[in-house]
Amino acid sequence: MGGVAGPALAAAVSDSGALGTVALYKSNPDQSAALVVDTAARTRRTFAVNVIPEVAGRLLTDQVGALLASADRPLLLNSYGLLPEPEAARVLAAGHRLLIQVGTAADASVAAGLGAHGVVLQGIEAGGHHLGRLGIRELLAQYDQEPAAFVAGAVTTGADLLDALRAGASGALCGTAFVVTAESAAHPSYKAALLRAGTGDTVVTDRFSIGWPGRPHRVLRGPVTDAPQPLPATLIAWTSVMGGRRPVPRGSAAAPTAEAEGQVEQMARYAGLGCAALRTARPAAAYVAGFRAEFAAALAALRGGQPCGKGPAISTSGR
Template sequence: MVDVPATAGVLGVRLPLVQAGMGGVTGPALAAAVAEAGALGTVALYRFDPMTAAELVRRTAVNTSATFGVNVIPEVAGATLPAQIASVLDAADRRLVINVYGLPPAWLIPRVHDAGHTVLVQVGSASDAERAAADGADVLALQGVEAGGHHLGDQPVAELLAEVLDRGVPVPVLAAGGIQRADQVAEHLRAGASGCLCGTAFVVAAEATAHPDYQAAIVEADDDATTVTDRFAIGWPGRRHRVLRSGVTQAAEPPAGRFVAWTTVTGRRLPVPCGSAAVPTVETQGRIAEMARYAGTGSRWVTAVQPAAEIVSRLTGLADTSPPIARIGSTP
């Protein structure tokens, strides 16, 4: 059982665990299931238009009475971000956690706070952690290079956590990157984190919308299964990313000029070019192994596709019958 910091509630969850927002694979079903299990489930907006964003929030809310999160990516959403945020806040029927990938624009945190909601900012360096805290973030997620997906920095998570804590950043911090076991969660808590943010662990949740072949590849992953590359930059340039190794990542030259799959997004059937940042979902047909299969170094410890509630229980070391425990919160 993890030793949870006895701190005041900020995220409004029982357990020291946050499910990362991963566009394409973390929809309302997964977010609601994680929330019902006592952790913070997160629905991902990615590039969705405001109407779709609001619908995702409403669909999540119907399936859980708990607090949940909404993930936004300013550098990808671009000019759509203000409308995304407005639609989410208008659709909210409870306090939400707006989970922001990277430093947000100056207007975002005050706008969310004025509406009565909480802001979690993901960062990849101690300097960005200090800036986000100074800008008013309620909680920070410190992303280490072990993490699957797009990277915000280049430090191991334990090193980044120690540096941020040494600088005295005055808000709760979560460790993120390569976390698949309860003993890892407990170790980060002992080191001073208020909880952990996990992504790959929930790609293999039964409620996720990741393609079955993608999930199976994570289950079958060995110690050397992932690599950091820049091969999947179409649609999200400028960020290196950790993915499962494939013919695309290991080729001498980046493959280009061909389509590898078809997928459906908000009812539209779209071709997927080789090098696209899009993940393979249950709607995807084609050469799944040639797509961006984001996965962290902890993939080697994944043994099966499981319901989200079982993943939460495994990561926290708590049985479903455990009594409520302290919430992720502010510094004592």
């Protein structure tokens, strides 16, 4: 969700009563602080800030510092992958909550040891980069400890979430569904492709590894994934990254944002298996309201028409 999950989307999701996430990705300290401040100015609600330790590298310490210095309220740090212990300790000491996304039960135990308030078990159903090689239900079956386990991967409707809760999850992170919302910074053609896609139109590949090597990723199929052999890493597009205009070689991990120009269909259009349920682009608030209505209907059906209780826990992913 790198450049897709910006302040506008994060604030809109939080205002809807879910938990929006703004992604720092490879932002420097000043840019990280600006993203936090911008999001805070757009909503009075709690929101999450996402970091990716293995991509941020030496920037991570400064990104966490920018969050701590800029936050005007208790927030939630959403870490994609295990967070180094010193950074986890800084976040917790400052009174913020910590959510850590993992791809194995073993890493979930490590996250618990870091003091995480919750862990996210990411299955291979998810769009974007993968932290493991198992599906959600297999991961849930292997995880039987505190803290609460959320899931990420193919949760697009309220009925999907009910299925996940019945399998043992406490809530879900949703990414692909929010790519097509009005506040998303995704390129229009990327959104349109998601709205046309079915489950057979996604594939797990390693062909978008420039800038983020070593992680398989689920994307929409296209010329790059379907070529019998890897295509040359020639220039295919231009995009805006961290305030500057940057070239995009074929095979780059960069997702197509609204500023991208060129052969966008050959860029990394991340998509989870839940894309098959997406057919309408809506504002984030309308999507969350629809999600809640679907959840209520599915729960009522399960209970034989009895009134349902509290709504589900749902947030945007900040990968």
